[in-house]
Amino acid sequence: MGLQATSTLSVDTARSSGGRRKIYPWIVFALAFGLLLSDYMSRQVLSAVFPILKADWDLSDSHLASLSSVVALMVGLLTFPLSLLADRWGRVKSLILMAVLWSVATLLCAIAQSYEQMLGARFLVGVGEAAYGSVGIALVLSVFAPRVHAMLAGAFMAGGSFGSVIGVAIGGFIAVQFSWRWSFAAMAIFGLILVALFRALVTEKKLAAHAVEGSAGAAVEPDGYRAPVSTLFTNPAVLFAYIGGGLQMFTAAVLLAWLPSFFNRYYDLAPDKAGVMASVFVLLVGSGMVVCGFITDRFSRDNSAKKWTTAIVYCVISLVSLGIGLRLGTGTAQLVLLGIGAFFSAGCSGPTAAMVANLTHHSIRASAMGTLTVANNLLGLALGPFVIGILADHLGLLRALQLSPLVYIAAVVAFIAGKRAYPAGIRRLENLQKAPAMNA
Template sequence: ATLLCAVAADYPQMLGARFLVGVGEAAYGSVGIAVVLSVFAPRMHAALSGAFMAGGSFGSVLGVAFGGVIAVHFGWRWSFALMAVFGLVLAALFRAAVSEETLARYAADPAPSPESGAGLRVPVSTLFTNPAVLCAYAGSALQIFTAAVLLSWMPSFFGRYYDLAPDRAGAIASVFVLLVGAGMVGCGMITDRVSRTDMARKWTTAIVFCAIAMTCLAIGFAVGHGPLQLLLIGVGAFFSGGSSGPAAAMVANLTHPSVQASAFGTLTLANSLLGLALGPFVVGVLADHLGLANALRLAPLTYLLAIAALALGKRAYPAGLRRLAALDSGASPGPSKGLAAPHE
């Protein structure tokens, strides 16, 4: 599909090719992360999930940078063509290195025996009947709302309020984009470390990251322009997507292995609709009416909703584990007592 972009002759052809790119990339947030988490222990899931999601931030910086250089020297069509070739090489390497056999060999948990009942498949509807999972979806999407705003609007912010030329504004903004990605990895590592003995602490760290990001960004966009503002926004950017890893780890911990790819696909859809797409759009509408500076001051308030969703998820977490244990045993997922929490 990316190669089709390179040979597109008009807008409809480019739109169709980009649509197909989106269809192909849909596996990234569902099957891809499920494959990664399947070969590592749950105690590492927050860091791995954060690193996986941060790949999009790092890739956007590198892709735009290299794409721009290629376009300047060889033309915009070659930007698509060379990126497509690079993608095909990666696909071939993946196919050579990863298979069902290698995944089974390195799986964190050994394959269950048929007698255990753990190899059963559960309905996809179970992804939406567990309140704790729904809270993880909502919390993840709402916390990435402001991170998406930073990714989209920081170049305009530096151009308007720091009087920087477009290329200079883009270069400075890319630093903050990298901070967002680095924060996803770093916060995931912190989460895994503090939750080794109690998986429920992942909810707590996610809430703390949201609170730090909200405080720093709200104050940062309210103070005058200068070094202090840049420092506060930088700290806020680092923590802005920090809850992504813990939230994804909770989704993995609360869903049956037979539907985890669907669970991560749902999580990606929630992140895209409520965060990555909605955030820049809402801030753009507010900027038209209130100005960009005022719109950016209001954006961090969405963390209040994220904190509320994550707090509810933490409260519903024990019941969610009992529902999952009931599914593993083949019983009805109703309230039960005395069941050990899985993956702990």
């Protein structure tokens, strides 16, 4: 009887422990995803109040674009060094510090009295958000098996679009009902609440206990080997993934930043209604990231090189849909084509992150994701809205938007080159992974 009771207790304990091991990674994902929502809510709420700020402070489109692009510019410049620091200092502590900084900076946006003060506050938002995407995804991938990494990467990156949806829709509503200042304040308060939850539930010790062997987020090899940082840039296939990934974000970033103004000017919608309309398309961008990541995982299950093929297809679909849609007159046909283009506009995000994970050593994955984030921001999120803002001052917003999908052509070229270089890139990684054993 005693043996039976002990055996039953052991089985129950094992089941309970197994259940906790399965649940905790999803808790980590949920909290990291929530902070990413806060990240982009704080970043994109500005787009919802573009029309109001333009009128209140008499700003040009290039001024508005600079308020948006300064965040992505700082993210692009600081992501890599801060990702390296997070790999060494600790990802959890780094993420908490980042979230506190961008939330406080968003509060400063709420009390800004001029364009210059707002630009300074947005600068600080960018500093706070700089490495969150790369460090956050490395943290999430560390507790999940590699077979679901493209889907998880796509879902995590889609948090940016979902956060943008919430920021634009709720921000526009709050701005009309109360004040644009309360739009920023609400986003900041939400971020600080999530920071408290993350601090209470996620620790380095718990992450280590739930780490998956061979995961893309593992910080170091068991023997302490760390690959040289230079290997982030010496593999041609990885370089093409960085470039293609950054360029495919150009048009998606343009949609995130300028759709509220597009609907305000060309569909004669008030700022709150324009924000709601734009949020539908931003939601399509985020949904496309998740669905395209899932499709890529399924399609490339037997051959990881097929990830490059799916990325190329997504770019072509978006190029054609947006290229035609933005040249049609306002109406249902235009909205349908814009919706299709928006859905696939950032569909390469998950596949690109998975490519980078496949081609880089475990010990520097957060830094690799940081480098990809740099490319995404400098080539896409910062460059896209700013270039279109400058063009809009000279050509008009509609004509500027019509030119934006052409960047997909360059992205397709980069992905084709990356696919050709991929086999050699895998061989380079295999040789690098043999280095610890050869030196032992």
